[in-house]
Amino acid sequence: MGHYYLDDDSQRDGAYEVHEDECLYISDSLNRTYLGCYSGMQEAIVKAQLLFPLKKIKGCVHCLHSVSAIQDDSMLLI
Numbered sequence: 001m002g003h004y005y006l007d008d009d010s011q012r013d014g015a016y017e018v019h020e021d022e023c024l025y026i027s028d029s030l031n032r033t034y035l036g037c038y039s040g041m042q043e044a045i046v047k048a049q050l051l052f053p054l055k056k057i058k059g060c061v062h063c064l065h066s067v068s069a070i071q072d073d074s075m076l077l078i
C-alpha cells in the first residue's frame, strides 16, 4: 500500500500526473492533492479519474518503475 497524490499542475501534454508519496518528482505539498492509500498506481489513477472526470490523468513514469509498483507490473507494460 502507498499514499498517492495528484499534481495540481498539468504536464506539457495537458495531463495531470499521479505520484506515490516517495517519488522524487512529486510536487511540493502545496501543489498536490491527496488521493488516498492504494495498493497500486492503477487503483490511484482510477480514483483520481473519478474525482476529476474532466482532467486527463496519468501515472508518473518514475513511480511506475518504483519498487512498490512491481507487483502490478503485468498491468503496466502497455
Ligand SMILES: [Zn+2]
Pocket (backbone or CB within 6 Å): 018, 019, 020, 023, 024, 025, 026, 060, 061, 062, 063
Ligand atoms: Zn512520480
